[in-house]
Amino acid sequence: MGIQGLLPLLKSIQRPTELKKYNGQVFGVDAYGWLHRGAVSCAIELAQGKPTRRYVDFAMNRVRMAKHFGVTPYLVFDGDFLPSKGITEESRSKRREASRKAGLEFLKAGKPSQAHAELQKAIDVTPEMARHLIEELKKADIPYVVAPYEADAQLVYLERHGHISGILSEDSDLLVFGAKRLLTKLDQHGQCVEINRRDFCACREVSLTGWTDAQFRHMAILSGCDYLDSISGFGLKTAHRMLRKHKTPEKVVRMLQFDGKYRVPADYLKLFIQAEQTFLYQWAFCPKANELVHLTPPPADLKVEELPFIGSFVEPEMARKIAVGDVNPITKQEIILTSLPSPRKRTASAASRTMPPPPPRMARETPGKPIDSYFKGHRRIPLGEMEPNCFSVDPDRLSGMTENGDRPIVFPLPRPYLDEDGPASSAASRAYINRAQNSSQALRRRTEPITNLLSNGGRSLSSSSRRQTTGPNFTPTTAPDSSTGTNGARPPKKARLCDDAALEAGSGKEKSKFFPSKGGKPMTDDKSEGYLLSDDSIEEALKDLPDVDGWDSASKGKKGVTVYQGESLQSHSTETTKDDGESSLDSSSSDMATSQTDMVIPDTPPKNRLSHFSYEPRGSSNQPRRATSTSRRQSGASSTRNSLIELTPASIGTSTPMSLFSERSRTEATPATPQMTPLERIGAQAFTRQKQPSTPTFKAPRPPKRSSLGRMSIDSLPINPAFEQGALYEPGGSEDLLVPDSEDEEGCTNSEKFGRHGEKTKSRKLNLSRFLFA
DNA sequence: CTTACTACAAGAT
């Protein structure tokens, strides 16, 4: 199953999104996923050999969902097994058979739930099942193709050649194949997570700055993948480290074998190379040429014939038949369609095809939804089949949720490359609803929704017009192109975004965090931030408090910033092998920041010298470094503290004890911000991000009551792609890796921060005052 | 001795 731990490793660059943001685009879909999930819903029937088409219905529901959101799914089916996977597949099928038997036993024993659980493991997605789905796809004019071998390679090929603009799949292998944009974790509401190759440089878990696709691939393969068994005890992190140190996998392998810490097979290097070649040169079907091609053209001096493990060539004629689904890709025999239960006259498919394009934005009206979808749920069906209902509910859900507080709303940061996101993206992204909620939700819930709705509504209406799928006469080979063309047609609103951004920027509120949001949801449970969110004991909180003062005073000094710089640098060096480029960059940005720090620092209430009363157990002067040298946890705490500091003054007002914290910021006022040039701003942002976790964003807008919070955050959202881009792509972008303190701030979305900090603030506030006045 | 990473197991959806 893909690469173990790869997704967690990339957690920080996973951005929550919604399918509707990709309105007008064609997305490759790993059909296996949908088929399999559909099959789960009818695992018993399948195991018993009873005819069922429930899995087809499930998959088609997903298709309709995609179309509903204006996304054209381009389904890609798996083909033959690669020789590399032969053994694996064999053992799998044995296991499946065992599960099937066990499951049927349970069934006989009258334990349906256990039977189902067991039978789920027995599910095998066969070419015949795929064929049944294909029949539906044909009816619905949905593009599809059966890959000669692995769908992964085929998908990446399609993406690479512009047939699709992204890939929808749960398989992390796609990233190793070289997928540029991967959507995962798609749920029935159309919410999903985007992983973009371009964000790799911003990965916090591990520094991928400057890493090439090849290096990334090496890391993944070394840690163990489908084509190469993992070395026990050797995972992604170690692979990453080793690669960083030794650069080439050859050297890494040599080192591994040299110091026998790990049990490495003698021919491991050979196997590694084969695995990589499989990733690189695997066969795919080119819809244009109508024949097999290599995912990546092999170098001239490489004899493909000597790479049996990448699959064998298939004659174009046969390949084409396989691609359209006429021939079983494994047996190469024509697939005889067995009749399935009644297609259940669903005018639905026809209806969905012809129906007017649903408003891309919010499904406030559900005309497009097949009527029978409403009834589906009434059958005793697995939840999966009830999806259609979810679409229509979406709008309601959105408003309901946000207002009720079930779900938190997060504001994902705009991506530098918003280009493809299209117009709706900015608003949509802000409206993103985060499922995983931490305790802070209640605070912002109330306010945000309204704004969201407003912004959404206005925009959505306009864009609803365009939705189109491939022509009726679609054939696998032709469809892709036509649909691709569709993509480009989307109305460009980029300019508008820029304008907005500029305006906002000009407002003087420097809200933009220019780091890619770690999506609220993922973030919330992100381990690395656990210390921020966790309900740390009061003692702990208290323990950290003293530092606040220290920090404060330190920063008070004209060079508060400098302190942080030192810190960042320090962590830098500690971070083992840091690239020179990064280091230099870091320092340069720091310099820049130094001069502009004041601009970034927000206004704060008049200084309140209460700070003198505060307890300062530790020397108040050297705190920043302390954080670095100490454990991660501490640093995290400090960052929280920092943000707290900034937040509180504004919200509480000058009278509160908390205002003592504002002293520092007050000193270095804000006036400059508005006048900054974009360039300056970038620099300042970068700098701020690093040294000063909390951005002015919150402070200014933040009212005493939470009521207007949401709104503020929205307004303050950074939207200028240009700025963001510059900053993000800067190699320094990933510098943050090195600065623990900045982590949460950078990664967080505004709302997230709000929520979190708000919550945290509260507790801390209490502690603090208690502490101060005790 | 402490931290980090893997690997393993159990809960949740």
Place this chain on the structure above:
DNA sequence: TTGTAGTAAG
């Protein structure tokens, strides 16, 4: 998918 245990390294 998250939490825990074992193990290795600093």
